[in-house]
Amino acid sequence: MRNRMDAPYLREFQDRVARQAAAFPGDFFLAAPQRTPAVALTFDDGPDAACTPRLLDLLRGAGARATFFVVGVRARRYPEMVRRMKAEGHEIGAHGWVHQRMDLMGASTFATHVEQSQALLSEISGALPVLFRPPYGSLGDDDVAVLAKRKIRVVNWSVDSFDWREGYDDPERITKTVLDLAHPGAIILFHCSQEHDATLRALPRIIDTLRRRGYALRAVSELLPPPRSAPRNLPPPVRGSSSIER
Ligand SMILES: [Zn+2]
Numbered sequence: 001m002r003n004r005m006d007a008p009y010l011r012e013f014q015d016r017v018a019r020q021a022a023a024f025p026g027d028f029f030l031a032a033p034q035r036t037p038a039v040a041l042t043f044d045d046g047p048d049a050a051c052t053p054r055l056l057d058l059l060r061g062a063g064a065r066a067t068f069f070v071v072g073v074r075a076r077r078y079p080e081m082v083r084r085m086k087a088e089g090h091e092i093g094a095h096g097w098v099h100q101r102m103d104l105m106g107a108s109t110f111a112t113h114v115e116q117s118q119a120l121l122s123e124i125s126g127a128l129p130v131l132f133r134p135p136y137g138s139l140g141d142d143d144v145a146v147l148a149k150r151k152i153r154v155v156n157w158s159v160d161s162f163d164w165r166e167g168y169d170d171p172e173r174i175t176k177t178v179l180d181l182a183h184p185g186a187i188i189l190f191h192c193s194q195e196h197d198a199t200l201r202a203l204p205r206i207i208d209t210l211r212r213r214g215y216a217l218r219a220v221s222e223l224l225p226p227p228r229s230a231p232r233n234l235p236p237p238v239r240g241s242s243s244i245e246r
Pocket of ligand 1: 044045095099135136
């Protein structure tokens, strides 16, 4: 498994998600299963008014498509950023209603948070998200099953930039971590919220180098196999409505 680190909590985490990916094929992904020469850049924890617009400018300048996993309450605060992500061709997935460990919530709180965030994101972007990344990558097996029933696929990552980790506020270190570990079908984890300046500074070289190595930059859904059945789409959007299909 990639990014195996010395910290015991990371080893335990990686063992758990590897088990979940094996237990829920088609519903829980760490990487794209096919060996296409493409990777997905993913950005968690937005939107905000500081990092998100700079990141969108950077991606537009590079002509690169990415996937954003957005937090419900932050999307509610900065809906124009979500609309801009969508308008500029990026994919939008959900990252919880608030940024909390969802595997530690009760089942009904979990369901409510999923529901609220799906409803809000579909209202803002006009499309029901089909991808979900839990805060901290942590979900219980029951939670994965609940999402699978709703045709929402869980997407963690195979390459962690570690831009969240102490000591990684250095663009060189983030760049080296990602480029050392990149592989065909990689889903690469980054963060974009107030304090991720180093991520933004690392990205131009990461993007250039990945492309020089022959990788295309794709949205996560473009790399995953087609869902076993069609995602449940919303009925045509009704202005001001936040109802979603069950
Ligand atoms: Zn997060």
